[in-house]
Amino acid sequence: MTTHPSQAKPDPGSFDMLDETKLTTAQIRAARTENPQSRERDFADSLGISEAEFLAAYTGEFDRQRVTRITATPDDIIQAAKKLGEVLALTRNESCVIERVGTYDEWHDGQHASMVLGPDVDLRIFGKFWTHAFAVEKPGENGPRRSLQIFSSTGMAVHKIHLREDSNHEAWDEIVENLKLSDQVTDLEFRTKGAPEMPKADPEKADKLRAEWDRMTDTHQFGRIVSQLKMNRLGAYRIAGAPYVRRVENGSVSKALEAVSAKDAEVMIFVGNRGCIQIHGGPAKNLKRMGPWFNVLDPRFDMHLREDHVAEVYVVTKPTKRGPAVSLEAFDPEGRIILQIFPDRRTDETMVTLWDDIVGTLTDMEADQ
Template sequence: MAQTPPLSAQDIRAARLEKSTLRERDLAEQLGISEAELMAAHVGHGVTRTTANPDRLMAAAEKLGEVLALTRTPSCVHEKLGRYANYHSGEHASMVLNEEIDLRIFPRHWVHGFALDQQTEKGLRRALLVFDAAGDAVHKIHLRDGSDHEAWAGVVADLALEMQDDTLRTEPREAPEPARARADRAGELRENWDKLTDTHQFLTMVSRLKMNRLGAYRVAGAPYVRPVAPQSLEALFTELSAKQVPVMVFVGNNGCIQIHSGPVTNIRMMGPWLNVLDPGFDMHLRNDHVAEVWEVHKPTRRGMAVSVEAFDSEGRIILQIFGVRKPQDRAAEFEAIASALPEAAPAEVLS
């Protein structure tokens, strides 16, 4: 059977015009291409190819004033309004660290960059977009009405690549890693778990034991972890809102983790979506993608770090929620809410 020839850039632009109301990600999925390929097809038509180097992008973003930072996975979208400031570069990991925008960046996944500048039916859209080698979105920086639009042209000119191709070659998408558990090493896991002094030591520890995060949770047992009913996140967010308990909400992909620190207030269920719709922070979670939820306890120098963590059916982490200790230590209130969540039924605990 003859293979269907790949879509040309002109074909992709025609599809975009025909289905102008669809989000780029949804249209790309319909066309069988990556979102980065969709962007590339519009080079010269409101899109400019740019560097994806985070050192240069973060410096450029700082010039744009207040913008919207967006990081997403297939199951969750995390949006923060603020300014890019206090950037720290690193070969393997970088960060933006301020009260509004808090990012952990893994530069090797920042592969393709674009600047979007298009007039739409809803108004002017301007954004800096970053994609990984497979063409999946890593991080997006959207300008708002209050952003410094006068700086935009200079920012794009500084970031633009010499080659402005309208086609893009992507690599195969990495398959999610399923849970890796070693029940025969449960004793070693618990012994090492007790010795943790920082949550950042956890992944190194479980990797050394030939496990990953989810696999270790399935093995550890009480008092280290507790399986929580998968559909309990709505109750968690509702209770956090009612008591105005500040939390840290982590959502990330391979290239970027984005963090909200503070209360969550306006909680709305819309179909399968669990939404936080607050000034300065929006989160959109596909509640029907949640397959496992765990209440996790990790010792640190400052005391026990308690989190609620959700995973999808393929073992990908969807989000993590921690209590906060600064400026006021209200972690105990978060722990009480987490401990009251209903436990998962035996059939809901995968092994």
């Protein structure tokens, strides 16, 4: 059976380095007092610190909120999430955020990659990047706002689980107590981000790449192929050529989603980072632009894409046992993948034909652009 592309391991990237200069927790809290309205991520960016470093500074009880350091082990966190009932699952990278309301259902723990498989919450988890985690409780208009938040060693948000009004709040205190670490220090060590891996390609191996591409029977084989050729995803796309890839205009993601909405098509949207990939399967109906953001604002599914971050977009065709798998894939200026979109063929194969028609209307990028 063909599996989803999201189960492939992310590129390892560069090694991170220890951050030797940082603000004290007292300085962080003092700065927050002077700027209480800014969104936490934006506030952390303004100080030159990570979002996790900001949360760590509030470990304990400060300003009517409670932050508790908890284990970052995926098995422990997902087992706890299953007890919370319906929640909001959120995963992001620097250019895109995906949010889905649902329950954490079928859990498969693995040595290198794990999965949450459900009709709403669908995740691929790479546990070695789950380093820091916090249980966060803040006052809200309709009662406490509670969440479990997981971060990488650099303090980047890997995955977040937000309780909703109808979640099982009665389980919260016991969950936090069970996940709580004995060490509740506020001064944690974080690593600075390494440079992103730039696109890697070897034009002299282009024919070998195409030959291996033709032999694929599953999309997950692609990662092994490019690794053996000492390339990476974007590098391979740049040299593969037709009929394997077609570079299209940078506005193609929003154009494709507008067609998905108009045609009542259903798609699978993959958004993630090195520690977690989250998948939406289904329609994308209510679309709205707000500044640089292109948004899907459906009742149980939101997606927020920074269109100005999109530097390259490709229509990619890979052979599988079920027939060609055609995806639309967007990359940022540093070569990092932002998102992937496939047709959702799980319940209706006609979605493949609809999707093929949609990507067929996308405009090729001019050769000199």
